[in-house]
Amino acid sequence: MLAGIDYFIVIAYIIGMLLLGLYFKKFVNSSEDYFLGGKSLPFWAIGMSIVVSDIGALDFVGVSGQAYRYGISVGNFDWVGSVPAMLLAAFIFIPYFWRGGMYTIPEYLGRRYNQKVRTIASVTWILFFALDLGVLFWASAVLLNVLMGWPIWISIISTAGVVGLYTYFGGITAVIMTDVVQFFIMFIGGFALVFLSLYEVGGWDSMVDKIATMGPEYRNHFDIIQPQDTKSPFPWTGILFGLTFVMANAYMIGNQSIVQRCLTAKNEWHAKASMIFGSALKMFIPILVLFPGLMAVVVHPGLADGDQALPLMIKSILPPGLVGLMFAAFFAGLMSSVDSLLNSTATLFTKDIYEPFIKKGADDKHYLKVGQITTLVLLVIGVVTSPISSDFPGIYVAIQTFMSYFQGPLFAILLLGIFWKRTTEWGGLSALVIGIGFAIFLNVFKEEFFTIEDPFLYISWWSFLLGVIINVSVSLLTKKHTDEQLEGLVFSSKILVKNKKL
Amino acid sequence: MFNFDWLSSVSQETAKMIFLSLYGVIGILVLLLPTEYVYEGIAKEDRRWWNNLKLWSLSVLAILASIYYHF
Numbered sequence: 001m002l003a004g005i006d007y008f009i010v011i012a013y014i015i016g017m018l019l020l021g022l023y024f025k026k027f028v029n030s031s032e033d034y035f036l037g038g039k040s041l042p043f044w045a046i047g048m049s050i051v052v053s054d055i056g057a058l059d060f061v062g063v064s065g066q067a068y069r070y071g072i073s074v075g076n077f078d079w080v081g082s083v084p085a086m087l088l089a090a091f092i093f094i095p096y097f098w099r100g101g102m103y104t105i106p107e108y109l110g111r112r113y114n115q116k117v118r119t120i121a122s123v124t125w126i127l128f129f130a131l132d133l134g135v136l137f138w139a140s141a142v143l144l145n146v147l148m149g150w151p152i153w154i155s156i157i158s159t160a161g162v163v164g165l166y167t168y169f170g171g172i173t174a175v176i177m178t179d180v181v182q183f184f185i186m187f188i189g190g191f192a193l194v195f196l197s198l199y200e201v202g203g204w205d206s207m208v209d210k211i212a213t214m215g216p217e218y219r220n221h222f223d224i225i226q227p228q229d230t231k232s233p234f235p236w237t238g239i240l241f242g243l244t245f246v247m248a249n250a251y252m253i254g255n256q257s258i259v260q261r262c263l264t265a266k267n268e269w270h271a272k273a274s275m276i277f278g279s280a281l282k283m284f285i286p287i288l289v290l291f292p293g294l295m296a297v298v299v300h301p302g303l304a305d306g307d308q309a310l311p312l313m314i315k316s317i318l319p320p321g322l323v324g325l326m327f328a329a330f331f332a333g334l335m336s337s338v339d340s341l342l343n344s345t346a347t348l349f350t351k352d353i354y355e356p357f358i359k360k361g362a363d364d365k366h367y368l369k370v371g372q373i374t375t376l377v378l379l380v381i382g383v384v385t386s387p388i389s390s391d392f393p394g395i396y397v398a399i400q401t402f403m404s405y406f407q408g409p410l411f412a413i414l415l416l417g418i419f420w421k422r423t424t425e426w427g428g429l430s431a432l433v434i435g436i437g438f439a440i441f442l443n444v445f446k447e448e449f450f451t452i453e454d455p456f457l458y459i460s461w462w463s464f465l466l467g468v469i470i471n472v473s474v475s476l477l478t479k480k481h482t483d484e485q486l487e488g489l490v491f492s493s494k495i496l497v498k499n500k501k502l
Numbered sequence: 503m504f505n506f507d508w509l510s511s512v513s514q515e516t517a518k519m520i521f522l523s524l525y526g527v528i529g530i531l532v533l534l535l536p537t538e539y540v541y542e543g544i545a546k547e548d549r550r551w552w553n554n555l556k557l558w559s560l561s562v563l564a565i566l567a568s569i570y571y572h573f
Contacts, residue, residue, distance in 0.1 A: 072573055075569075079566055079569060079570070080521060080524075080566070080570070083562055083563070083566050084524070084525075084528055087528060087532065087559050087562075087563075090555070090559075091532070091535060091539075091540075091555075091559075095542075222573060223514060223573065224518075224569070224570060224573040225514050225517045225518045225521065225570075226514075227514055227517075228506055228507075228509050228510045228512065228517075229510055235506070236514070236517040236520075236521075237505075237506035237509050238506075240517075240520065240521070240524075241506070244524070267543035267544075268542045268543035269541065269542060269543030269544045269553065269555070270543065271543075272540070272542075272543075272555055273555060273558070276555055276558045276559055276562065277558070279562050280558070280561070280562050280565075283562070283565060283566065283569070442504075449504045449505075450504060450505055451505050452505070455504075458504060458505065458506075462504060
């Protein structure tokens with residue numbers, strides 16, 4: 001399917017990424033440089049990096065496929081499912097983390113609750129990221145193979161080699177600055193497909209008219225708010241309670257790979273601005289990943305598998321050259337996801353596990369080396385374990401689902417931890433453990449409890465609510481923390497009116 | 503209860519108004535932030551209106567609300 005020019009574009013892109021990433025090696029002299037970019041990065045680079053690391057190669061296909069099946073309501077995930085949470089993160093949480101000089105979210109949980117909560121949260125993230133790496137490699141490589149005929153092991157080895165080298169040497173600065181280029185590649189490739197597809201279907205109004213005449217199953221295709229009794233996974237109740245109130249906040253506030261980027265900002269204004277700028281860019285994502293799926297309803301009607309929508313649109317719409325650019329955009333999605341996983345996991349392991357439990361008080365160069373070696377080890381584990389995914393076809397969905405069940409209880413303890421002084425270490429610990437257990441229980445017995453196709457939004461909400469109830473109940477029964485213990489860790493109006501002082 | 507059946511009588515139009523109201527509430531909360539706080543990190547003499555993060559946030563919310571109003 002690829003022409004000569006397409007191969008040239010893809011190879012030039014891969015080599016360019018490698019050279020750009022390696023350029024940032026010279027800025028890494030300490031562990032702070034490696035994990036927090038020396039706290040020197042501008043808001044625009046961080047904002048682009050937040051957005052691009054959130055879209056993988058699989059999301060292009062998956063979201064287009066869901067848009068083909070369910071319509072525009074899929075866009076809720078990048079609109080209401082991101083913007084309010086990013087504003088909350090920008091104005092409340094990020095300033096606390098940034099001023100506190102933190103490296104990881106579990107580090108905040110450790111200071112606010114206790115070391116056990118920190119360790120549980122950190123180990124959960126590390127396990128998830130490490131498992132996700134191999135699965136992501138394989139699933140993305142299979143996708144690139146199906147789409148473009150690119151051999152699976154060439155995808156894996158070239159991605160691992162390039163991303164591994166620049167992440168090993170350049171740390172998070174290389175991750176963020178390569179993400180900036182990947183952002184432009186994705187947007188140019190994605191918008192080219194959208195504009196050419198729009199031309200093919202005769203414009204927006206023509207597409208809406210054509211879909212409206214295709215039958216009752218397309219009646220709600222242009223309703224962003226779906227009724228409560230819809231059979232799709234996106235009823236408005238799930239979008240409001242599960243996505244807007246819980247999952248979006250947990251993702252934007254509690255996800256290490258997102259928050260760590262903001263902590264690299266050169267000052268507090270840049271840290272806040274990075275999230276708000278990112279939220280503005282986020283609003284364009286549905287146009288890139290959702291619109292091709294909608295237009296495929298007109299161009300390729302009646303597909304049994306919605307995930308075929310995007311590949312078919314690329315094949316039928318894009319000319320040589322732009323196919324290569326789109327392929328580079330898929331690669332960019334894969335690379336930005338992999339480099340985020342590597343750097344975040346290395347940070348979590350070095351700061352939350354190695355430093356407190358394995359070797360306390362070593363010099364800074366030692367922790368820098370540990371971070372680099374962890375990056376390398378993770379990469380090798382990811383590549384070696386990637387073929388296992390071929391024996392377990394549902395493993396990608398299973399891992400993502402597992403992570404979504406961690407979000408509700410995690411957000412419950414983060415929210416109460418920062419807003420309620422009375423929350424205690426035992427309240428936080430029990431809420432986390434029981435909340436995760438409850439989410440797993442609801443998942444196992446989901447057919448008994450839920451009527452919609454995939455109730456992950458509802459499960460997030462109910463496990464969050466139980467986490468709040470458990471946290472409040474246990475906290476009221478246990479000894480409260482002293483004001484000295486809570487200094488700089490609990491929200492105070494002082495942060496809004498006094499500079500620097502929490 | 504787990505499926506929010508108790509909200510089944512709420513129409514799609516009302517649900518849309520709930521989302522739009524949410525954006526309105528967030529906008530009001532953003533407006534209530536002290537101006538000093540949103541500029542924190544920029545030296546006083548270098549502060550310009552385009553550095554005001556309240557304006558950034560309100561612009562983003564306005565675009566978001568218009569998307570939900572339209573669809």
